[in-house]
Amino acid sequence: MEQPIIHISGLKKSFGDLSVLENIEFNVYKGDVVCLIGSSGSGKSTLLRCVNLLEVPDGGIIEVDGQNILEGSINVNRYRARVGMVFQSFNLFNNMTVLKNCMIAQMKVLHRSREEAEAKALHYLELVGMLEFKNASSLTLSGGQKQRVAIARALCMDPEVLLFDEPTSALDPEMVGEVLEVMKRLAKEGLTMIVVTHEMGFAKDVATHVVFMDKGVIAEEGSAEDIFQNPKEERTRAFLSRYLNQ
Amino acid sequence: MIISLDKAWDIAQKYWPSFMLGVRYTLFLAITGTLAGLLIGLIVAGIRALKVEQRDSFLVKVLKRIFAFVSTVYIEVFRGTPMMVQAMFIYYSFRSTLHWTPIVAGVFIISINTGAYMAEIVRAGIQAVDIGQTEGARSLGMSSFQTMWHVVLPQAIKNSFPAMGNEFIVNIKDSSVLNVISVTDLFFQSSSVAGSIFKVQETFLVTAAIYLFLTYTTSRILGYIEKKMQPKQTGRAGA
Numbered sequence: 266m267e268q269p270i271i272h273i274s275g276l277k278k279s280f281g282d283l284s285v286l287e288n289i290e291f292n293v294y295k296g297d298v299v300c301l302i303g304s305s306g307s308g309k310s311t312l313l314r315c316v317n318l319l320e321v322p323d324g325g326i327i328e329v330d331g332q333n334i335l336e337g338s339i340n341v342n343r344y345r346a347r348v349g350m351v352f353q354s355f356n357l358f359n360n361m362t363v364l365k366n367c368m369i370a371q372m373k374v375l376h377r378s379r380e381e382a383e384a385k386a387l388h389y390l391e392l393v394g395m396l397e398f399k400n401a402s403s404l405t406l407s408g409g410q411k412q413r414v415a416i417a418r419a420l421c422m423d424p425e426v427l428l429f430d431e432p433t434s435a436l437d438p439e440m441v442g443e444v445l446e447v448m449k450r451l452a453k454e455g456l457t458m459i460v461v462t463h464e465m466g467f468a469k470d471v472a473t474h475v476v477f478m479d480k481g482v483i484a485e486e487g488s489a490e491d492i493f494q495n496p497k498e499e500r501t502r503a504f505l506s507r508y509l510n511q
Numbered sequence: 512m513i514i515s516l517d518k519a520w521d522i523a524q525k526y527w528p529s530f531m532l533g534v535r536y537t538l539f540l541a542i543t544g545t546l547a548g549l550l551i552g553l554i555v556a557g558i559r560a561l562k563v564e565q566r567d568s569f570l571v572k573v574l575k576r577i578f579a580f581v582s583t584v585y586i587e588v589f590r591g592t593p594m595m596v597q598a599m600f601i602y603y604s605f606r607s608t609l610h611w612t613p614i615v616a617g618v619f620i621i622s623i624n625t626g627a628y629m630a631e632i633v634r635a636g637i638q639a640v641d642i643g644q645t646e647g648a649r650s651l652g653m654s655s656f657q658t659m660w661h662v663v664l665p666q667a668i669k670n671s672f673p674a675m676g677n678e679f680i681v682n683i684k685d686s687s688v689l690n691v692i693s694v695t696d697l698f699f700q701s702s703s704v705a706g707s708i709f710k711v712q713e714t715f716l717v718t719a720a721i722y723l724f725l726t727y728t729t730s731r732i733l734g735y736i737e738k739k740m741q742p743k744q745t746g747r748a749g750a
């Protein structure tokens with residue numbers, strides 16, 4: 266059987282006394298688009314942040330390409346460069362132009378030459394439709410534009426997996442579409458993604474796998490059809506009815 | 512209070528070279544003290560802001576803790592005692608070993624004193640930078656040092672530029688306390704002029720006017736630079 270890109274098992278995380286993730290178990294295969302859904306506070310962000318090592322899990326294993334990244338010997342910075350992250354709040358560098366945002370980590374982390382980094386940055390800025398803004402300060406962009414640049418910035422590192430944490434939740438409604446368009450395009454091109462989202466339409470359209478989280482555990486998972494047409498668990502149904510009938 | 516403006520004007524003209532020599536020393540102390548202090552402040556605050564991380568090696572953890580302790584002591588001591596006292600203590604403590612001149616000692620003292628204030632100013636500036644900036648950089652694989660240097664510090668400096676400029680103005684005035692170790696700054700020169708002609712009031716009226724001119728001009732220039740640093744909200748390239 267094909268080896269998963271990411272294999273998570275027995276993953277645990279708590280903040281003080283608050284247990285946020287319990288015994289999380291799932292696999293991500295190459296080209297998968299995994300959508301993580303669940304109500305606020307169920308631990309979705311924490312799970313993504315554990316995969317990226319922005320949070321250090323308390324136990325369990327996270328294997329990436331067969332290597333457990335929770336073992337002491339890995340180079341965390343090199344690892345993070347392989348797993349990109351797109352945040353709800355964009356987190357573009359405010360002291361740099363759009364182009365520089367996309368170049369700095371390529372040069373400092375991957376040690377690419379300026380020319381190479383610039384070529385790659387321009388390529389991905391074009392892909393997300395932000396090429397004409399390359400010299401703009403990131404502070405002057407709209408939310409949707411910022412998020413598209415943030416996606417380009419993450420892609421510049423040639424990540425094996427891209428993690429999205431509610432990438433459209435901070436956007437005005439009219440800007441949600443432009444970001445989802447870019448994400449659909451990436452999904453079609455075969456990029457492996459884990460997406461925390463409340464955009465059920467997006468999940469239905471592009472998810473190869475849907476994971477429903479509730480109170481720190483995976484309550485149900487399956488294909489988009491399984492979860493949206495025939496949810497088995499009562500709490501999945503309750504969650505979906507709240508989201509779909511609004 | 513009887514004070515003759517005519518006499519003050521005479522003194523200003525007659526002793527202009529003395530005053531100007533003093534101004535040269537005062538500005539030299541203020542500029543070098545502020546710049547060196549800024550450098551010290553950036554280094555101290557930058558390293559202090561690198562929090563101990565779970566994944567740090569034992570040695571790095573120990574070094575970070577030691578540095579945090581030493582830098583806290585440094586900041587508290589230099590902000591908690593008068594620069595005049597620091598000047599006396601440091602100058603005479605090292606005079607026999609270093610054989611330093613008052614001006615060299617003066618530059619050292621004003622720099623290290625300013626550094627303590629700058630460290631606190633930069634720390635506040637770093638804290639004002641959104642944590643998302645750091646997470647964005649770390650998620651791309653940048654090290655904590657690279658994140659600090661390329662992303663956080665440039666924004667922290669911008670945040671705290673007004674407070675840093677204020678330190679410069681404070682240094683123009685407070686360098687005068689270094690006269691206690693015979694640094695020949697504007698205050699010291701004024702004292703010698705006043706002493707030689709027995710006209711304290713008029714001489715120090717001239718001195719006050721010169722200090723005011725220096726601080727006022729400086730604050731105008733800093734205000735101008737501050738305005739220039741604001742991002743242009745119109746900069747939508749090619750839209």
Ligand SMILES: Nc1ncnc2c1ncn2[C@@H]1O[C@H](COP(=O)(O)OP(=O)(O)O)[C@@H](O)[C@H]1O
Nearest residue numbers: 280283285303304305306307308309310311312
């Ligand atoms: N750094 C933190 N310190 C303490 N508690 C946290 C921290 N981050 C998240 N939590 C808590 O963990 C729980 C799960 O949060 P999160 O993973 O952000 O959920 P979700 O993304 O599904 O809304 C929440 O109760 C939240 O308050």
Ligand SMILES: [Mg+2]
Nearest residue numbers: 309310311431
């Ligand atoms: Mg969240």
